[in-house]
Amino acid sequence: MSRRVPIEPQSVDAPLTQSATFLVLSVTNSPDAIQTVRKAVAGVDDLAKNVAIRDLGASFACTVGIGSDVWDRLTGLPRPAELHPFRAVKGAVHTAVSTPGDLFFHIRSERRDLCFEFERQLMDILGDSVAVVDETVGFRYFDVRDVLGFVDGTANPVGASVPASTLVAEEDDTVAGGSYVVVQKYVHDLKAWQALPAEQQEAIIGRTKFDNVELDDAVYGQQQSHKTLNTIEGEDGEEYDILRDNMPFGSPASGEFGTYFIGYSRRLWVIERMLQRMFVGNPPGLHDRLLDFSKPLTGTTFFVPSSSMLASLDSD
Incomplete structure (x- = not known):
């Protein structure tokens, strides 16, 4: 398993689709659990092809992450x-709570039924080798908005900046072509949020609600917006981007409204610094005011190996 293989990244840059399933699993102590899981993740590409062939225009993709x-x-x-x-x-x-998770599957498609079918076949293969930690079904909301009413993912890198921001570089050849991914499941107090005037919501987010125009932070009290707290710069002033594939989830009948945060990055420390600035504040004490209305229920980190590395796991 330690031999070098050609580098082919997983589809971390797959387009945002109408539907997605975020599946976090733990590996059990059942006999042959590791062997079963290894075989399953090594065969994900073949399983994905088996499902994707049913509608080649549905942009089906699955990304696999492995926990520490x-x-x-x-x-x-x-x-x-x-x-x-x-x-x-x-x-x-x-x-920002920390919760368990050994495996992560980011399943996405323009069709909900394809996500369902892939997950069904995957869980049949995994059987009692895994236990479900969290399963969240997300959906695309209008023009890529969250349930708070704001456009989500505006700061995402585009074009050539995507691999530069998300994929571990060649100099780290042991895991080149891979990506760190952090997931958090946030639930919103939508009634309290909707009670705020639009101008106050915009000041918290750092963008206008209707047309998504970036706003300057107010100087009073040094309070920074969500947008500013999530802007990370190096000592040389270079801005470090991450790729967000956030999606709304929820049920109006049960009163659940949420956002599933998922961030892919070449550098894990970039996302960790964002969270530090949000929850502790910059300066400390001035936390992200969005957190007064959004509570994280989960928090898990994974590494997304290259597709080539995944396939090699069952090569012995």
């Missing part, structure tokens, strides 16, 4: 330099 706690046992490969369990971030008011 199971990486060594599952892969037998050198660890990605930054891979570790999600680190909880505790601010004075809000906390």
Whole structure:
């Protein structure tokens, strides 16, 4: 399993679709669990082709992430330099919680039934080798808005900037072509949010609600908007982007309204710094005011190996 293989990234840059399933699993202690999981993740490409062929225009894709706690046992490969369990971030008011997860499947398509069918076949293969930690079904909402009413993902890199922002570079050849991914499931207090005047909502987000125009932060009290707190720059002033594939989820009947945050990055520390700035504040004490209306229920980190590396796991 340690031999070099040609680098072919997974489809972390697949387009945002109408539907997605976010599936977090833990590996059980059942006999042959690791062997079963290894075979399943190594065969994900073949399974995806089997489902995608039913509608080639539906943009079906599945991305697989592997968690820190199971990486060594599952892969037998050198660890990605930054891979570790999600680190909880505790601010004075809000906390980014850390929750378990060994495997992550980001399943997406223009058709909900294709996501369903892929997940069904995948879980049949995995059987009792895994337990479900969280399953969230997301949907595209109008013109790529979250349920708070704002356009989501405006700051995403485009074109040649996508691989530069998301894929580990060649100099780290043990995991080149892979990507770190952080997922968090946020639920919103929609009634409290909707009670705010639009101007106050816009000041919290840092963009206008109707036409998505970027706003300057107010100087009073040094409070920074969600947009500004999530802008990370290096010492040289270079801005570090991540790729967000966030999606709304929820049920009006049960009063659940949420956003599933998912961020792919070449550098895990970039997302971790964003969370530090949001929950602790910049300066400390001035947390992201969006958190007064949005609560994270989960927080998990994974590494998305290259497609070539995944396929090699069952090559012995």
